[in-house]
Amino acid sequence: MASGVGEIKVNRLAYLYTLPALTVLALVVLYPFVYNVVISFSNMNLAHFRDWRLIGFQNYLTVLKDRSFWYFFLKTVLWTALNLIFHVSIGVFLALLLNKDLKGKSFYRTILILPWAMPQYITALTWRGMFNSEYGAIPLLFERWFGISIPWMTTEWGAFTACLITNIWLGFPFMMIIALGGLQSIPDELYEAAEIDGASPWLKFRHITMPLLKPVMAPAVTLGVIWTFNNFNVVWLVSNGGEPSDTTHILVSWVYKTGFTYFRFGYAAAFSMIIFAILLIFSWNFIKRTRAVEAVY
Amino acid sequence: MRLAVGNIILAAALGLTFFSGCAKKENVIVIWHSLRPVERQVLRAALDEFARRHPGWEFGELFYEPEAARSNYIISALGGSGPALFRGANDNIGPMSELGVIMPLESFFEQATLDSFLTDPLEANTWFRGHLYQIADNIGNHLCLVYNKKLIDKPPQTMSELIEIGKKLTFDRDGDGKPDQYALVWNYIEPFFAVPFIGGFGGWIIDDSLRPTLNTPAVVQAAQLIYDLANVHKIIPLECDYEVANALFKDGLAAMIINGPWSWGTYLDAGIDIGLARIPKIDATGLWPSPAVQPMGYSVNVNLKGEKLRITLELLRYLTTSEMQLRFTRISGALPSRIDAFQSPDVQNNELVRASLEQLMVGRVLPPVTELRWIWDAMRPGYQAIFRGRETPAKAAENMQKLAEKLIRENRG
Numbered sequence: 001m002a003s004g005v006g007e008i009k010v011n012r013l014a015y016l017y018t019l020p021a022l023t024v025l026a027l028v029v030l031y032p033f034v035y036n037v038v039i040s041f042s043n044m045n046l047a048h049f050r051d052w053r054l055i056g057f058q059n060y061l062t063v064l065k066d067r068s069f070w071y072f073f074l075k076t077v078l079w080t081a082l083n084l085i086f087h088v089s090i091g092v093f094l095a096l097l098l099n100k101d102l103k104g105k106s107f108y109r110t111i112l113i114l115p116w117a118m119p120q121y122i123t124a125l126t127w128r129g130m131f132n133s134e135y136g137a138i139p140l141l142f143e144r145w146f147g148i149s150i151p152w153m154t155t156e157w158g159a160f161t162a163c164l165i166t167n168i169w170l171g172f173p174f175m176m177i178i179a180l181g182g183l184q185s186i187p188d189e190l191y192e193a194a195e196i197d198g199a200s201p202w203l204k205f206r207h208i209t210m211p212l213l214k215p216v217m218a219p220a221v222t223l224g225v226i227w228t229f230n231n232f233n234v235v236w237l238v239s240n241g242g243e244p245s246d247t248t249h250i251l252v253s254w255v256y257k258t259g260f261t262y263f264r265f266g267y268a269a270a271f272s273m274i275i276f277a278i279l280l281i282f283s284w285n286f287i288k289r290t291r292a293v294e295a296v297y
Numbered sequence: 298m299r300l301a302v303g304n305i306i307l308a309a310a311l312g313l314t315f316f317s318g319c320a321k322k323e324n325v326i327v328i329w330h331s332l333r334p335v336e337r338q339v340l341r342a343a344l345d346e347f348a349r350r351h352p353g354w355e356f357g358e359l360f361y362e363p364e365a366a367r368s369n370y371i372i373s374a375l376g377g378s379g380p381a382l383f384r385g386a387n388d389n390i391g392p393m394s395e396l397g398v399i400m401p402l403e404s405f406f407e408q409a410t411l412d413s414f415l416t417d418p419l420e421a422n423t424w425f426r427g428h429l430y431q432i433a434d435n436i437g438n439h440l441c442l443v444y445n446k447k448l449i450d451k452p453p454q455t456m457s458e459l460i461e462i463g464k465k466l467t468f469d470r471d472g473d474g475k476p477d478q479y480a481l482v483w484n485y486i487e488p489f490f491a492v493p494f495i496g497g498f499g500g501w502i503i504d505d506s507l508r509p510t511l512n513t514p515a516v517v518q519a520a521q522l523i524y525d526l527a528n529v530h531k532i533i534p535l536e537c538d539y540e541v542a543n544a545l546f547k548d549g550l551a552a553m554i555i556n557g558p559w560s561w562g563t564y565l566d567a568g569i570d571i572g573l574a575r576i577p578k579i580d581a582t583g584l585w586p587s588p589a590v591q592p593m594g595y596s597v598n599v600n601l602k603g604e605k606l607r608i609t610l611e612l613l614r615y616l617t618t619s620e621m622q623l624r625f626t627r628i629s630g631a632l633p634s635r636i637d638a639f640q641s642p643d644v645q646n647n648e649l650v651r652a653s654l655e656q657l658m659v660g661r662v663l664p665p666v667t668e669l670r671w672i673w674d675a676m677r678p679g680y681q682a683i684f685r686g687r688e689t690p691a692k693a694a695e696n697m698q699k700l701a702e703k704l705i706r707e708n709r710g
Contacts, residue, residue: 046667047708049375049396133536134475154536154685240538243486244685246678260368262674262704263392 040269052266059270068254069271073278076229076250079164083228084221086168091175092213096205098176099183109180116173124237127166128153131238156247159239163248167234171227175220182216183209222286226279232256251275326609327357328595329366330384335562336631339624340616347615354608367392374398379598381609382616386438386591387423390430391667399596401428405610414634418654419662421592421634431665433594433634434617435625440483440493440557440588441656442574443564448478448552452574456522459577463532466552480532482546483555484539485523486684488676489589490555494519496587496661497579502676507668509705511676512698518581520683520690527684557588561649562629573630573652575659590660592634626650632657668705675701 239248259268373379463480500515619638630649
């Protein structure tokens with residue numbers, strides 16, 4: 001304790017500098033977090049907003065007993081996994097192409113980054129219009145080219161797929177840019193040595209590109225998982241708030257709906273604490289693994 | 298250390314700039330509303346006029362879809378901010394007053410002023426639990442059958458007539474297997490737009506004890522009828538939300554639309570020769586569909602005080618004057634909420650207003666209670682499941698009732 005006080009005295013100036021940032025952090029992160037924890041144990045809702053009282057773990061039990069929680073949880077895992085698979089595979093594939101000596105490389109790069117540069121809500125609403133079964137471009141093209149009519153927005157899995165396609169389109173440029181940066185940092189000598197040893201392109205990718213790309217991609221994938229798991233905008237806007245019939249939700253869009261449409265604040269707070277716990281456990285494990293991976297360098 | 302002191306002074310200066318910016322917001326009065334562009338222009342012009350009389354004050358307005366307007370207002374007002382005035386339907390009053398985000402207004406208005414508002418055919422201003430929470434600028438907000446006179450001379454009077462005419466008015470011009478024109482369009486996936494049909498089958502969504510009445514034959518029959526219009530008679534699109542319906546009608550690709558007073562000005566402005574009529578009578582019951590009827594008006598943010606509150610109330614009085622209400626009537630056929638405006642020749646001789654009143658007379662006034670909020674929320678998923686082929690109307694009605702009861706129980710408990 002004494003050394004702690006002594007350290008503060010020695011580094012007084014440094015602490016003074018960090019004080020404003022700490023104060024702002026406490027106000028915008030810590031206070032809402034603690035408040036959220038408190039109301040997650042309360043019956044706060046539309047009818048009991050001012051006169052709420054603590055009700056223990058009731059909200060947590062309600063969430064965990066609710067079938068919709070488990071259903072949306074599984075859907076969120078599926079949503080996150082599929083998005084990440086496509087984001088990473090498309091992103092790395094395009095990065096590999098852009099890493100070659102292509103003509104008009106900067107033009108392609110600019111075009112491919114565009115989805116990322118556009119505001120998400122504009123993209124989401126545009127895709128929603130394109131999936132309209134009566135007048136949307138995608139159903140019309142599917143019908144013309146393949147002769148099949150897919151009820152994109154009127155069925156649960158059609159709407160889910162529509163959200164997925166939109167988010168894949170939005171998300172691959174990020175992975176592409178990260179992978180491109182990683183690829184450019186791999187020394188050419190390694191490929192030249194492999195070439196002399198007669199390694200095929202696949203072997204070069206398997207034994208040089210992949211291991212050396214891993215340390216760069218692992219944090220990007222962690223971020224990608226957290227962003228995608230919590231990607232409220234795309235799901236909410238493309239499915240118009242969970243349509244059809246509140247089936248097109250991931251956990252975060254459902255918690256928003258319970259909180260800010262149904263105004264079940266206590267329940268929504270408990271729900272969000274459970275989402276927080278899920279992400280905390282995942283990130284903790286993933287970050288630990290990422291550190292292990294860093295040893296490759 | 299001198300550097301640190303310098304930085305602290307700089308931070309203080311930045312803070313002062315920030316807070317002086319906040320202080321400036323004190324002189325800005327904003328209204329959140331769901332008015333469509335044509336009516337919004339009238340509101341904008343009114344605010345500009347009012348601003349000229351109040352130098353040093355700024356007046357703004359912001360459009361939100363009704364659902365977003367309510368949610369966003371509640372969230373921001375609970376956080377101590379939000380617009381000074383909120384304009385919307387009176388079914389927001391229950392939840393907003395229970396949450397304590399709007400202000401009781403009875404002490405700010407003289408009895409003579411309050412007496413100048415309509416009480417017949419419905420009470421224009423909204424009282425809830427003994428307090429006045431909303432001053433109306435028009436009444437109705439009810440759905441009517443709007444028809445394009447170029448595409449149809451005389452609107453159908455009964456459902457069977459609608460189906461018969463509808464089959465002629467729905468056609469595939471280019472032979473691609475998809476209709477290029479529909480007889481009727483409307484946002485039928487939204488429960489509010491299905492309510493008239495429930496009334497047409499003799500039912501309603503809430504009883505006098507504020508209990509949901511969704512698991513009834515009337516709800517099942519109404520949902521079945523709407524489902525059949527799309528899937529059996531094929532005179533309405535299979536997928537149709539508000540924007541699609543509106544676009545089709547505005548582009549002359551639909552002969553009729555079911556829509557409320559907020560939309561009529563837009564159609565008139567687009568040069569469509571529209572007529573209004575009652576939604577066709579249900580043959581089986583002999584009843585006219587009964588749309589939900591509500592006053593529309595302004596509520597005041599509970600966080601206001603001092604001079605800002607005074608100016609806001611003055612603005613509220615200004616926006617609800619007879620003269621102002623008549624401006625809206627002229628462009629959209631909206632029904633004024635003041636007795637003298639309602640009785641003026643501009644209103645009584647207006648063809649749209651007369652037709653709108655005809656529909657209003659068979660409508661039903663919705664109580665401004667919070668239970669209704671939960672009923673609307675409970676209806677949406679169950680009702681939409683019918684059109685997604687997930688549930689039968691009977692099962693959907695049962696689910697809607699269960700969810701409504703659950704929401705009421707959980708919230709009131």
